[in-house]
Amino acid sequence: MSAMNAADLNDALRMAGRDRLGDGETPLLVLSRIEETLQTLPDRGTMRRLAWRRRAGLLAASVILLALALTLAMPALPGIAEGLSRLPVIGAAFGGKDKAISITDQGIKLTIIKVHYDGLILSVDYRIQSKNPIDWQTGTSSLVVKTDGVEIVNMSDVRSFDPYGVGKLTSDNVYEGKLLFPMTSYRPPDFELELAFRKLSGAFGNWGMKLPVKMDRTIRTVEPDKRTSQVYNDRGMLQIDTVQFTPLSTRVKFSYLFSDDSDKKKFLATIQMKDDRGRVLRVFSPIGVTDGQSLQLLSVYAGAIPKDSRQLIIQAVYVDSDYWKNNDSEIRTTMTEVPTKEHPLKLPQGEAGHIEINNVTYKADRTIVSYRTVGSNPGGQLGFDVFDEDGNYLPWMPEVEELPSLGVRTRTLGPLPKGEPLTFLTRPVVPYLYPGLETVIDIPR
Amino acid sequence: MSDMAWETDVRLAIGGDREAFARVVRALSRELYRMARTLLNSDSDIADAIQEAILQAYRSVTKVREPEFFKTWFIRILIRECGRVKRRLDTVTLPSGYANEAHASMQLPDLDLQAAVERLEEPPQTTVRLHYWADLPVERVAALTEVPEGTVKSRLYRARKQLAAWLEDADGEGDVGYERC
Numbered sequence: 100m101s102a103m104n105a106a107d108l109n110d111a112l113r114m115a116g117r118d119r120l121g122d123g124e125t126p127l128l129v130l131s132r133i134e135e136t137l138q139t140l141p142d143r144g145t146m147r148r149l150a151w152r153r154r155a156g157l158l159a160a161s162v163i164l165l166a167l168a169l170t171l172a173m174p175a176l177p178g179i180a181e182g183l184s185r186l187p188v189i190g191a192a193f194g195g196k197d198k199a200i201s202i203t204d205q206g207i208k209l210t211i212i213k214v215h216y217d218g219l220i221l222s223v224d225y226r227i228q229s230k231n232p233i234d235w236q237t238g239t240s241s242l243v244v245k246t247d248g249v250e251i252v253n254m255s256d257v258r259s260f261d262p263y264g265v266g267k268l269t270s271d272n273v274y275e276g277k278l279l280f281p282m283t284s285y286r287p288p289d290f291e292l293e294l295a296f297r298k299l300s301g302a303f304g305n306w307g308m309k310l311p312v313k314m315d316r317t318i319r320t321v322e323p324d325k326r327t328s329q330v331y332n333d334r335g336m337l338q339i340d341t342v343q344f345t346p347l348s349t350r351v352k353f354s355y356l357f358s359d360d361s362d363k364k365k366f367l368a369t370i371q372m373k374d375d376r377g378r379v380l381r382v383f384s385p386i387g388v389t390d391g392q393s394l395q396l397l398s399v400y401a402g403a404i405p406k407d408s409r410q411l412i413i414q415a416v417y418v419d420s421d422y423w424k425n426n427d428s429e430i431r432t433t434m435t436e437v438p439t440k441e442h443p444l445k446l447p448q449g450e451a452g453h454i455e456i457n458n459v460t461y462k463a464d465r466t467i468v469s470y471r472t473v474g475s476n477p478g479g480q481l482g483f484d485v486f487d488e489d490g491n492y493l494p495w496m497p498e499v500e501e502l503p504s505l506g507v508r509t510r511t512l513g514p515l516p517k518g519e520p521l522t523f524l525t526r527p528v529v530p531y532l533y534p535g536l537e538t539v540i541d542i543p544r
Numbered sequence: 545m546s547d548m549a550w551e552t553d554v555r556l557a558i559g560g561d562r563e564a565f566a567r568v569v570r571a572l573s574r575e576l577y578r579m580a581r582t583l584l585n586s587d588s589d590i591a592d593a594i595q596e597a598i599l600q601a602y603r604s605v606t607k608v609r610e611p612e613f614f615k616t617w618f619i620r621i622l623i624r625e626c627g628r629v630k631r632r633l634d635t636v637t638l639p640s641g642y643a644n645e646a647h648a649s650m651q652l653p654d655l656d657l658q659a660a661v662e663r664l665e666e667p668p669q670t671t672v673r674l675h676y677w678a679d680l681p682v683e684r685v686a687a688l689t690e691v692p693e694g695t696v697k698s699r700l701y702r703a704r705k706q707l708a709a710w711l712e713d714a715d716g717e718g719d720v721g722y723e724r725c
Binding site: 105108109111112113115116119120124125126128129130132133135136137140142287288318320322341343 | 576588657
């Protein structure tokens with residue numbers, strides 16, 4: 100830059116400000132966030148309750164500190180020490196983000212290991228330890244969840260907390276799980292979480308607790324270069340505007356224009372998010388039909404991207420909505436011998452593809468089914484059921500499943516007699532058609 | 545929004561009316577964006593700052609005693625929030641290819657004016673952004689940053705001196721002038 104006097108510098112600075120503001124129009128991203136924030140403001144009553152609880156928490160902390168100080172200052176006075184030991188510690192029932200809390204009732208100990216909230220998803224890691232073996236086949240559970248006193252989940256007599264939970268038996272007596280709740284309508288920076296388990300693994304009891312929860316604002320934002328994040332062909336255009344990665348979720352803002360009137364057949368158009376290893380984070384509900392043009396500006400979210408993922412792939416998917424009308428049959432395939440990799444048992448899944456069972460291992464405490472999925476619809480092709488020789492349904496053991504993907508995986512049944520011939524039930528799965536609109540986002544490390 | 549409707553909504557918002565508060569924020573949204581845009585580079589950071597400012601303002605709106613200063617009070621909160629977001633960004637090291645605009649421009653060997661402003665220390669940097677980029681007179685910058693006008697002037701003077709030094713090599717200092725109100 101050439102030599103500059105004060106007037107030049109003033110002018111240049113003002114000019115830079117005007118350049119920076121451009122037309123000054125508020126972008127959609129900011130407007131939508133303002134609206135989102137205004138829509139989720141708590142009412143004054145809730146705020147007063149929260150403020151009161153904060154004050155109560157501070158008071159409790161003061162009492163504890165005072166008690167601690169007295170304990171340290173007067174250890175020589177046994178009367179005072181004895182009195183202090185009997186004082187109730189206000190707030191002891193409240194837990195923090197990383198502080199485990201346990202409650203035991205009916206011989207079952209429930210431990211909340213960790214609570215995490217990123218402003219969109221709330222996750223609760225928990226462990227159930229029982230004196231007796233956990234009845235995972237028939238024992239049901241009940242749970243009520245409230246945020247700031249408002250009920251968000253009420254599940255009664257369920258075998259698993261689907262769709263809000265995943266978990267696995269780590270031993271006969273211990274179950275470790277994670278509850279995941281999307282906070283779509285109420286997303287304050289902090290709130291009180293109330294968990295009330297009324298039944299665990301078939302036993303009625305009271306495992307209830309209230310926990311203060313604070314938002315974890317660790318967010319990595321990627322605003323991809325439009326030159327690389329926009330793809331288009333004669334069937335439409337897909338452009339990624341922003342991707343945010345948090346410890347619990349992946350949020351994508353994108354524009355999707357489909358102008359596919361080349362085919363006479365109409366398809367439901369949607370978006371699939373997966374990683375570079377083919378693991379599907381989420382397939383969204385149909386966002387339109389491919390007749391004529393439609394521009395969609397969408398903000399969507401999925402679960403957290405796995406730690407070993409290197410890229411996020413966002414791709415357009417077409418689905419034939421008429422497929423189910425003609426394909427609602429059940430296909431039963433009976434195993435006549437234990438399948439192997441060389442001689443797998445093929446389970447048809449209609450036009451989407453098929454499953455190949457390539458091993459069944461009979462162990463004393465469980466039976467492991469190994470299989471491979473081949474086809475176009477990783478999420479839809481994941482499911483199949485198993486029946487024993489007498490036609491009895493065999494439930495899968497609870498386990499933390501990997502994200503849906505094509506390829507090799509295993510699932511586990513209860514123990515079975517060695518060589519028990521199994522019958523597998525599959526259904527036709529709608530095939531996914533890919534119109535060639537796909538963008539790849541490198542994940543920041 | 546007419547002046548009367550604005551005043552009524554501000555009074556209602558101060559009285560704890562959530563809907564009135566939302567109406568007032570919607571009416572202010574363009575101004576909030578323009579203000580935040582002068583202080584932050586990325587729209588997602590601006591959205592974060594405005595969101596936090598709204599939540600903070602909502603928590604303490606019932607303590608506002610003078611409705612006529614509502615807007616100043618709100619923008620002060622926003623400026624503080626932008627400062628927080630900026631400090632957070634300054635402490636995060638992003639991998640190459642994902643640096644935000646501020647970091648990207650800092651890596652350029654040829655310093656342009658925007659990048660030079662972003663190199664200024666705080667609080668002079670915010671003062672320059674508010675005075676020149678948001679086009680606010682000195683007394684308004686003083687009111688928003690809660691410092692005397694003289695302090696704003698001396699910050700601007702120091703900032704210009706520094707900018708001149710960066711932009712005009714070693715002998716660029718001297719003719720940087722004092723601020724007129």
